[in-house]
Amino acid sequence: MQILRYETYKQNVAKTEKATQLMQQNLDEQVLEIIRAVQERGDEAALTYTQKFDKADITSLSVSEEEWDRAFDKVKQEQPALFKALTEAAENIRQYQQRTKEEGFQFSPQPGIRLGQKITPLERVGVYVPGGKASYPSTVLMDVIPAVVAGVEQVVITTPPRSDGTIDSVVLTAAKIAGADHVYKIGGAQAVAALAYGTESVPKADKIVGPGSAFVARAKKWVFGDVAIDIIAGPSEICAFADNTVPPSYVAADLLSQAEHAEDATSICVTTDAAYAEEVQKEVERQIPLLERAVIIRESIQTNGKIIICDEEAQAIELINTIAPEHLQLMGERAEEQVEKIKHAGAIFIGPYSSEPLGDYFAGPNHTLPTNGTARFSSPLGVYDFMKKSSTIHYSKERLLDYADTIITIAEAEGLTGHANAIRIRKENNDASS
Numbered sequence: 177m178q179i180l181r182y183e184t185y186k187q188n189v190a191k192t193e194k195a196t197q198l199m200q201q202n203l204d205e206q207v208l209e210i211i212r213a214v215q216e217r218g219d220e221a222a223l224t225y226t227q228k229f230d231k232a233d234i235t236s237l238s239v240s241e242e243e244w245d246r247a248f249d250k251v252k253q254e255q256p257a258l259f260k261a262l263t264e265a266a267e268n269i270r271q272y273q274q275r276t277k278e279e280g281f282q283f284s285p286q287p288g289i290r291l292g293q294k295i296t297p298l299e300r301v302g303v304y305v306p307g308g309k310a311s312y313p314s315t316v317l318m319d320v321i322p323a324v325v326a327g328v329e330q331v332v333i334t335t336p337p338r339s340d341g342t343i344d345s346v347v348l349t350a351a352k353i354a355g356a357d358h359v360y361k362i363g364g365a366q367a368v369a370a371l372a373y374g375t376e377s378v379p380k381a382d383k384i385v386g387p388g389s390a391f392v393a394r395a396k397k398w399v400f401g402d403v404a405i406d407i408i409a410g411p412s413e414i415c416a417f418a419d420n421t422v423p424p425s426y427v428a429a430d431l432l433s434q435a436e437h438a439e440d441a442t443s444i445c446v447t448t449d450a451a452y453a454e455e456v457q458k459e460v461e462r463q464i465p466l467l468e469r470a471v472i473i474r475e476s477i478q479t480n481g482k483i484i485i486c487d488e489e490a491q492a493i494e495l496i497n498t499i500a501p502e503h504l505q506l507m508g509e510r511a512e513e514q515v516e517k518i519k520h521a522g523a524i525f526i527g528p529y530s531s532e533p534l535g536d537y538f539a540g541p542n543h544t545l546p547t548n549g550t551a552r553f554s555s556p557l558g559v560y561d562f563m564k565k566s567s568t569i570h571y572s573k574e575r576l577l578d579y580a581d582t583i584i585t586i587a588e589a590e591g592l593t594g595h596a597n598a599i600r601i602r603k604e605n606n607d608a609s610s
């Protein structure tokens with residue numbers, strides 16, 4: 177894992193950003209071809225891509241009720257500890273999400289005037305659950321539960337099948353615990369296209385949410401507008417700000433926990449202590465071979481792993497706010513004071529015992545978070561992503577007549593005499609009858 181001084185890192189970032197732009201042009205061509213094919217040929221194209229990319233020879237995209245029930249019963253009976261853990265995590269997520277649920281409001285600025293905001297759940301939501309390099313029952317819980325808490329009528333899941341055509345029983349179990357309505361065996365850009373435009377078997381969604389590989393993220397970007405999307409939650413990222421009060425083994429383990437997601441995951445340690453940076457580096461090297469997914473981790477750490485040495489805390493905070501990481505761990509002894517200074521991060525883990533996987537699996541806040549610097553303007557997935565707002569306006573006859581001339585003045589200034597007329601007709605009708 178590379179150790180860099182702050183200044184050197186800043187120069188490197190500019191170069192990487194250029195490379196990313198170039199790579200995406202190539203990706204766009206592939207993704208657009210898939211979207212067009214699914215839009216035109218529906219299930220047939222979806223099944224062909226599933227065969228091509230997931231090596232699964234299936235004839236139906238839909239998970240049957242029997243298949244789903246069988247998976248649920250199997251996990252419940254054969255893996256009771258896991259079943260209990262998923263149920264407990266689901267409860268924590270539900271409780272947290274309930275608190276994020278916004279209520280509408282009404283108020284009366286004057287007698288005869290009532291203004292408000294009505295909040296309504298979306299009707300049809302598609303949740304993408306990644307399935308290429310790992311299986312993500314936790315993502316099922318994280319992304320389905322807020323939709324259910326919001327009151328969405330139909331929540332469907334799409335996830336790539338394994339090469340034998342099945343979906344992981346634990347994913348299916350989590351889907352039932354979370355309250356999903358249906359599961360479809362389809363992944364990648366083809367899943368996003370199927371949810372965006374509908375196919376013979378996959379219903380069109382009003383909104384698509386959920387993280388995924390570059391194919392998924394890019395496809396979501398392309399279908400946006402025809403359908404709503406959440407955030408672009410791409411490859412996982414972690415940034416740990418630590419000092420020598422934190423065992424380097426904790427920092428290394430947390431960095432590697434995210435590196436194991438995929439080769440394109442990013443793990444960064446920020447510190448102001450050069451000797452400590454070397455200790456973390458040694459620990460990373462020591463731990464990599466001990467982990468099962470060492471090959472993926474090695475590549476991820478070699479490509480996107482960095483330990484950055486800053487001159488002082490203020491510089492480190494500025495750097496973190498520039499990176500706007502998906503996960504930020506403030507691990508050092510000044511963690512509590514530093515929280516206030518963080519402006520941009522998807523989730524902030526405070527203290528050496530708030531290790532990132534705690535948030536991935538159990539604590540309650542969502543693990544679907546903005547990545548790739550988008551925490552500058554996006555928030556974690558939450559109930560608010562599954563609700564939309566309508567304004568409500570009521571004026572009594574008296575109040576409308578009070579303000580009729582004011583409204584007509586503005587309408588005429590815009591040259592929209594039809595607008596002015598809609599108000600005037602009421603005023604004149606009232607003048608005639610009095």
Ligand SMILES: NC(=O)c1ccc[n+]([C@@H]2O[C@H](COP(=O)([O-])OP(=O)(O)OC[C@H]3O[C@@H](n4cnc5c(N)ncnc54)[C@H](O)[C@@H]3O)[C@@H](O)[C@H]2O)c1
Nearest residue numbers: 229306307308309336363364387388389411412437543544
């Ligand atoms: N931000 C979050 O909350 C969060 C949560 C879980 C996972 N993740 C991230 O999501 C990503 C998951 O990626 P993944 O690959 O494991 O699963 P994925 O399901 O997102 O992607 C796999 C699918 O991509 C498609 N695909 C693969 N190769 C292709 C090709 N050459 N051309 C076109 N399509 C192709 C296939 O359809 C395959 O099913 C990881 O980067 C992980 O870090 C993020």
Ligand SMILES: N[C@H](CO)Cc1c[nH]c[nH+]1
Nearest residue numbers: 312314315412413536543
């Ligand atoms: N860390 C991922 C989000 O970046 C979420 C996850 C799911 N399972 C394990 N981790």
Ligand SMILES: [Zn+2]
Nearest residue numbers: 412433434536
């Ligand atoms: Zn994770």
